[in-house]
Amino acid sequence: MKQSIHRYKASLFKSLAHPLRLAILDALREGEKTVTQLQELTGGEQATISQHLAVLRVHHFITFRKEGTLAYYRNEDAEVYIFLDLGRQLYERQLNRHRQEIDAQVMGR
Amino acid sequence: MKQSIHRYKASLFKSLAHPLRLAILDALREGEKTVTQLQELTGGEQATISQHLAVLRVHHFITFRKEGTLAYYRNEDAEVYIFLDLGRQLYERQLNRHRQEIDAQVMGR
DNA sequence: CTCAAACATTAGACTATTCATATATTATAT
DNA sequence: ATATAATATATGAATAGTCTAATGTTTGAG
Numbered sequence: 001m002k003q004s005i006h007r008y009k010a011s012l013f014k015s016l017a018h019p020l021r022l023a024i025l026d027a028l029r030e031g032e033k034t035v036t037q038l039q040e041l042t043g044g045e046q047a048t049i050s051q052h053l054a055v056l057r058v059h060h061f062i063t064f065r066k067e068g069t070l071a072y073y074r075n076e077d078a079e080v081y082i083f084l085d086l087g088r089q090l091y092e093r094q095l096n097r098h099r100q101e102i103d104a105q106v107m108g109r
Numbered sequence: 110m111k112q113s114i115h116r117y118k119a120s121l122f123k124s125l126a127h128p129l130r131l132a133i134l135d136a137l138r139e140g141e142k143t144v145t146q147l148q149e150l151t152g153g154e155q156a157t158i159s160q161h162l163a164v165l166r167v168h169h170f171i172t173f174r175k176e177g178t179l180a181y182y183r184n185e186d187a188e189v190y191i192f193l194d195l196g197r198q199l200y201e202r203q204l205n206r207h208r209q210e211i212d213a214q215v216m217g218r
Numbered sequence: 219c220t221c222a223a224a225c226a227t228t229a230g231a232c233t234a235t236t237c238a239t240a241t242a243t244t245a246t247a248t
Numbered sequence: 249a250t251a252t253a254a255t256a257t258a259t260g261a262a263t264a265g266t267c268t269a270a271t272g273t274t275t276g277a278g
Contacts, residue, residue, distance in 0.1 A: 013125045035255060094168065160266080
């Protein structure tokens with residue numbers, strides 16, 4: 001049924017729809033990072049980062065390996081980045097459209 | 110700053126992260142639809158549909174024209190569909206990975 | 219002018235997300 | 249055995265998103 005596809009797809013989008021999770025994914029573009037490193041790179045609290053990592057793990061965007069007391073997280077599917085980059089194109093076009101709207105309003109006065 | 114990009118991008122993803130909104134966008138693939146038609150196609154309540162249409166409008170995914178008492182909605186940026194289709198590929202791969210996980214567990218017993 | 223149809227908006231209840239705080243857990247060092 | 253560092257998890261409060269029901273608005277018909 002189409003509805004269940006939409007439900008699943010929506011949950012996938014939802015799991016990406018958070019600034020900190022996007023920041024984490026971006027940080028992992030350049031390879032493995034520990035939780036502490038991600039904390040420094042993104043400026044989030046330890047617990048908060050762990051929670052967001054858990055969300056990304058459940059959705060198989062990332063995976064990790066333990067080494068001693070450290071946890072090295074890494075991206076699990078490079079295709080996410082194609083997706084995220086396309087998302088970037090999308091919003092850049094939308095920003096332009098938005099600017100044009102405002103310009104039009106200003107000109108119209 | 111990167112943070113504001115992540116915030117904006119997250120709000121964009123969030124606006125797509127709802128089953129009914131995805132259903133609406135899918136319904137609009139084949140061209141203009143009135144609110145009543147969208148109601149029939151997606152099975153949502155009138156008010157609910159209108160609210161979700163408003164969300165999609167704010168984010169410039171759709172636009173509309175009025176003709177008499179009818180409102181004809183249509184997609185505003187065809188690139189959304191490239192994006193949505195890529196999303197589909199993403200989750201299909203994840204489903205497969207998930208299935209493999211389960212299989213591995215079953216085999217391991 | 220009045221009514222009905224199509225749609226939009228508002229208000230409140232309900233549900234889900236998020237964050238911070240506190241508390242586990244695990245591994246290593248002493 | 250204890251202490252500490254790194255990470256994870258649980259809990260509750262705050263916030264945001266969603267739905268339903270009711271009300272508004274606009275248009276066209278009669």
